Amino acid sequence: MLPLLQNSSAAGKLEDLDELGKEEKKGETNHTLFRVFFFLVDFWLFPINFRYWIFKLPMATANSYYDDLRSKPEVIDPPQNEDMVDVGEHICDTAQSVLKPNVAVSSSVRELLECPVCLNAMYPPIHQCLNGHTLCSGCKPKVHNRCPSCRHELGNIRCLALEKVAASLELPCKYQSFGCMGIYPYYSKLKHESQCVFRPYNCPYAGSECLVIGDIPYLVDHLKDDHKVDMHNGSTFNHRYVKSNPHEVENATWMLTVFSCFGQYFCLHFEAFQLGMVPVYIAFLRFMGDDNEAKNYSYSLEVGGNGRKMIWQGVPRSIRDSHRKVRDSFDGLIIQRNMALFFSGGDRKELKLRITGRIWKEQVAPYDVNDQLDLDVPEGAVLEEIAAKEQKMQTFNFRPSTVPGPEII
Numbered sequence: 001m002l003p004l005l006q007n008s009s010a011a012g013k014l015e016d017l018d019e020l021g022k023e024e025k026k027g028e029t030n031h032t033l034f035r036v037f038f039f040l041v042d043f044w045l046f047p048i049n050f051r052y053w054i055f056k057l058p059m060a061t062a063n064s065y066y067d068d069l070r071s072k073p074e075v076i077d078p079p080q081n082e083d084m085v086d087v088g089e090h091i092c093d094t095a096q097s098v099l100k101p102n103v104a105v106s107s108s109v110r111e112l113l114e115c116p117v118c119l120n121a122m123y124p125p126i127h128q129c130l131n132g133h134t135l136c137s138g139c140k141p142k143v144h145n146r147c148p149s150c151r152h153e154l155g156n157i158r159c160l161a162l163e164k165v166a167a168s169l170e171l172p173c174k175y176q177s178f179g180c181m182g183i184y185p186y187y188s189k190l191k192h193e194s195q196c197v198f199r200p201y202n203c204p205y206a207g208s209e210c211l212v213i214g215d216i217p218y219l220v221d222h223l224k225d226d227h228k229v230d231m232h233n234g235s236t237f238n239h240r241y242v243k244s245n246p247h248e249v250e251n252a253t254w255m256l257t258v259f260s261c262f263g264q265y266f267c268l269h270f271e272a273f274q275l276g277m278v279p280v281y282i283a284f285l286r287f288m289g290d291d292n293e294a295k296n297y298s299y300s301l302e303v304g305g306n307g308r309k310m311i312w313q314g315v316p317r318s319i320r321d322s323h324r325k326v327r328d329s330f331d332g333l334i335i336q337r338n339m340a341l342f343f344s345g346g347d348r349k350e351l352k353l354r355i356t357g358r359i360w361k362e363q364v365a366p367y368d369v370n371d372q373l374d375l376d377v378p379e380g381a382v383l384e385e386i387a388a389k390e391q392k393m394q395t396f397n398f399r400p401s402t403v404p405g406p407e408i409i
Contacts, residue, residue: 109165109166109169110169110171112134112162112165113162113166113186115134115135115136115138115139116133116134116135116148116149117135117136117139117142117143117148118136118138118139120136121186121189121190122134122135122136122162122166123136123137123166123187123190124137124158124163124187125137125158125163126158126159126162126163126166127140127154127156127157127158127159128154128157128158128159128162129147129149129150129152129153129154129155129157130152130153130155130157131147131149131150131152132159133147133148133149133150134159134162135147135148135154140154166186166187167185167186167187168186169185169186170183170184170185170186171183171184171186171189172184173189173192173193173196173198174193175193175196175198175199175200178198178199178200178215179198180196180197180198197290200213200214200215201213201214201215201216201219201288201319201320202319202322203219203222203223204219204223204256204267204286204288204319204323205223205227205229205256206255206256206269206271206323206324210227212226216265216288216289219288220258220265220288223256223258224258227256229256229257229258230256230257230258231257231258231260232257232258232259232260233259233260233261234259234260234261235259235261235262235358235359235360236356236357236358236359237257237259237268237355237356237357237358238354238355238356239257239268239270239354239355239356240352240353240354240355241270241351241352241353241354241355242350242351242352242353243272243350243351255269255270255271256268256269256270258288259359261359262297262359262361264287264288264289264293264297265287265288265289266285266286266287266288266297266299266316266359267285267286267287267288267319268283268284268285268357269282269283269284269285269286269323269326269327269332270282270283270355271327272337273327275330275334278336278337279336279337280334280335280336280337281334281335281336281337281340281353282327282330282332282333282334282335283301283303283312283332283333283335283355284301284314284316284317284326284327284331284332284333285299285301285314285316285317285332285357285359286316286317286318286319286321286323286326287316287317287318287319288319289318289319290318290320291317291318291320291321293318294315294316294317294318295315295362296361296362297315297316297359297360297361297362298313298314298315298316298359298360298361298362299313299314299315299316299357299358299359299360300312300313300357300358301313301332301333301355301356301357302355302356302357303333303335303340303343303353303354303355303356304343305342305343305344305345305353305354306342306343306345308342308343310333310335310339312332312333314331314332316359317331333355335353340353
């Protein structure tokens with residue numbers, strides 16, 4: 001009896017499962033019919049929504065993998081794995097290093113192009129020893145043909161690879177801190193820096209070999225604070241130079257005075273030196289700025305006594321030209337010592353020179369040809385007269401250049 005009861009209970013369970021399966025199929029059929037019904041109603045009443053229903057209905061394909069992907073949500077959260085995060089950060093860092101210029105590589109190449117002796121940039125020909133140590137051509141004679149790094153013989157080996165690498169570099173001007181923002185090829189950078197308008201000025205003080213460099217405001221403060229130079233405002237001056245023993249050829253008292261006028265600074269130099277075998281005194285003016293600006297100004301110096309006087313007129317030199325260069329070119333008021341003592345008067349045993357001067361800015365007035373035309377000239381000759389007057393003005397305003405050039409006729 002026991003097996004029979006077990007079979008009957010199993011049969012009952014199977015019947016229950018069949019009924020549940022039929023109900024589920026019936027529910028699915030009803031659900032499908034409802035969806036079709038609402039689809040037809042929506043298509044009939046609202047044709048605009050037809051495309052929406054088409055795309056929303058699940059459509060099976062022959063690819064089960066594709067169907068499985070379509071059944072998943074559209075937005076998938078990335079895995080929060082620490083290893084994956086580290087890999088992602090490494091990839092981002094690599095991409096940034098590719099996009100941005102490699103500053104470290106550029107810096108290392110610049111270090112390779114630095115001479116180990118003078119620490120300046122090397123330019124062709126770049127020499128190297130048998131071990132690959134490099135040296136600039138300027139320092140090679142100083143080391144007596146011995147490598148400063150390994151002490152091996154240098155020979156005449158050129159490092160052509162490093163020269164080619166240097167040709168591919170573009171570097172900022174070394175005066176970037178002074179305002180130059182240019183980027184220049186390696187081999188033209190040196191030429192630019194020798195003419196860069198932002199390059200600093202040397203200290204104009206001539207009493208000692210001062211190595212201070214800087215821009216004009218910095219040098220003005222340096223002259224005032226460190227060298228105790230006299231500062232004056234105004235474009236005219238009247239100074240007296242006194243020397244108790246004029247037979248000693250050395251720098252005179254108040255050898256440098258700085259004047260501020262027209263928004264610029266000027267340095268008045270006065271000193272004694274030997275012109276051949278003749279002891280002389282010289283006074284000249286230097287402009288604290290570039291030469292192209294110095295040409296916009298002129299100055300005059302006057303010295304005299306006992307009813308006699310000497311006058312000098314010229315253009316101030318830029319402090320780009322060293323004090324010695326200007327002095328040795330005799331571009332200033334030169335007074336022989338005997339004449340200076342005669343101007344001083346008395347027993348000619350003490351130098352007492354009074355030098356007066358003036359600084360002015362050159363102003364070129366506009367030239368109006370009509371103001372000087374002869375109105376009685378026939379109309380055909382007007383152009384010839386204008387051309388002749390312009391040629392005359394150009395000849396009058398011509399200043400001989402210190403640089404040799406073609407002859408102007």
